[in-house]
Amino acid sequence: AQKVTQAQTEISVVEKEDVTLDCVYETRDTTYYLFWYKQPPSGELVFLIRRNSFDEQNEISGRYSWNFQKSTSSFNFTITASQVVDSAVYFCALWGFMNTGFQKLVFGTGTRLLVSP
Amino acid sequence: GAGVSQSPRYKVAKRGQDVALRCDPISGHVSLFWYQQALGQGPEFLTYFQNEAQLDKSGLPSDRFFAERPEGSVSTLKIQRTQQEDSAVYLCASSAAPASGLYEQYFGPGTRLTVT
Numbered sequence: 510a511q512k513v514t515q516a517q518t519e520i521s522v523v524e525k526e527d528v529t530l531d532c533v534y535e536t537r538d539t540t541y542y543l544f545w546y547k548q549p550p551s552g553e554l555v556f557l558i559r560r561n562s563f564d565e566q567n568e569i570s571g572r573y574s575w576n577f578q579k580s581t582s583s584f585n586f587t588i589t590a591s592q593v594v595d596s597a598v599y600f601c602a603l604w605g606f607m608n609t610g611f612q613k614l615v616f617g618t619g620t621r622l623l624v625s626p
Numbered sequence: 627g628a629g630v631s632q633s634p635r636y637k638v639a640k641r642g643q644d645v646a647l648r649c650d651p652i653s654g655h656v657s658l659f660w661y662q663q664a665l666g667q668g669p670e671f672l673t674y675f676q677n678e679a680q681l682d683k684s685g686l687p688s689d690r691f692f693a694e695r696p697e698g699s700v701s702t703l704k705i706q707r708t709q710q711e712d713s714a715v716y717l718c719a720s721s722a723a724p725a726s727g728l729y730e731q732y733f734g735p736g737t738r739l740t741v742t
Contacts, residue, residue, distance in 0.1 A: 542728070552715065552736045553734065553736070554669070554733035556732070559727070559728075559730060600668050604727035605727075612725060612726070612727070613674070613725075614659075614669075616668030616669050617668050618667055618668050619667070
């Protein structure tokens, strides 16, 4: 079965602090994809990154960086020098095969990030 | 260009009423997905269309839930005889190609359904 665990329910930081959001996944597939989405108060999920299971290189995009480690089944997300606009709920998701034989996106429960001035 | 739009944004229904939620995907997008997001939870897959064909409806929680996409563009999610446990945000997403981890899904703002 596919499963995504985001153990941190809510994180509060002060602006300019660095923050890491944890994501642990379970899958028996050898080929799969991992995603991070941001959900601001408006409700719309915004795509941040996609990573396939064969590419373990870390990625940096501005203040955002992602650390993918297959050995620990983790795909963690770090925001450097956080800003108030980063306040949102962040979801980690896994694309893989289900018991039904179809592929679909499975989301974690999300981590709410609150960045205060 | 226009993103995915959903209407209504908010819907209040009395228990037992039928509701219809609309999704307008990005023009030309082949794939359309519906998700249900309960309060404090991540989105959960309901159903998937490739053009007008509903290829996966394994996530629909009961036979009260029905989705269609008759012309391969706009989709409607219908819930019959609504129950309180149906209260959630219903998200629609579209993708440019057949369902694959290679293609990101673009999400709409959702419809918040409250059943009283």
